[in-house]
Amino acid sequence: DAGVIQSPRHEVTEMGQEVTLRCKPISGHNSLFWYRQTMMRGLELLIYFNNNVPIDDSGMPEDRFSAKMPNASFSTLKIQPSEPRDSAVYFCASNNPGSKNIQYFGAGTRLSVL
Amino acid sequence: SQKIEQNSEALNIQEGKTATLTCNYTNYSPAYLQWYRQDPGRGPVFLLLIRENEKEKRKERLKVTFDTTLKQSLFHITASQPADSATYLCALDNYGQNFVFGPGTRLSVLP
DSSP states (O other), X not given: OOOOEEEOSEEEEOTTOOEEEEEEXXXXXXXXXXXXXXXXXXXXXXXXXXXXXXXXXXXOOSTTEEEEEEETTEEEEEEXXXXXXXXXXXXXXXXXXXXXXXXXXXXXXXXXXX | OOEEEESOSEEEEETTSOEEEEEEEESOOOSEEEEEEEOTTSOOEEEEXXXXXXXXXXXXXXXXXXXXXXXXXXXXXXXXXXXXXXXXXXXXXXXXXXXXXXXXXXXXXXX
């Protein structure tokens, strides 16, 4: 298995632009998580889906952030409009409900908003 | 509010010694506690999981203890090697609800 696949690996954009991050979970996993990691705040859970349905989005910082999971093999995290304080590494993770919530992470997308 | 602390931001030890990392939490009743390793430029990788009713878990050179009374987990790496240098994160899980990561401890094993 290729593991969790995220794209792009790096994104540099200007303030005000729309940014879309993509994630393909491990096949057969039915939960998907989006995290943001910064030096100041560590690894924060933004939102998670179970069977493509958003279950908890309380970590989404504000309305500029949105996430979708149109099918079991694809999810997006969108920031519109982006701001410099959104600069961080964004991780996607998936898990199998039979695995005691062990999370399998992608390599992350490093976002820089100038 | 829930809070997770890991003993220090960085820990330096000599090769061959045992590294001990601490994870303390408050205002949480986890069913599971997990430890992950993160290398620079990569996502966290799962290492070990321990249940609330387990005291100790081992895997090769790794050992995890879990004390729900003290609200603390200790993570040990015996016979440490430079290849063990990484950031180690603890994570609390209550049956999929409120999955929370600690801030991490950056371990450096010096040759």
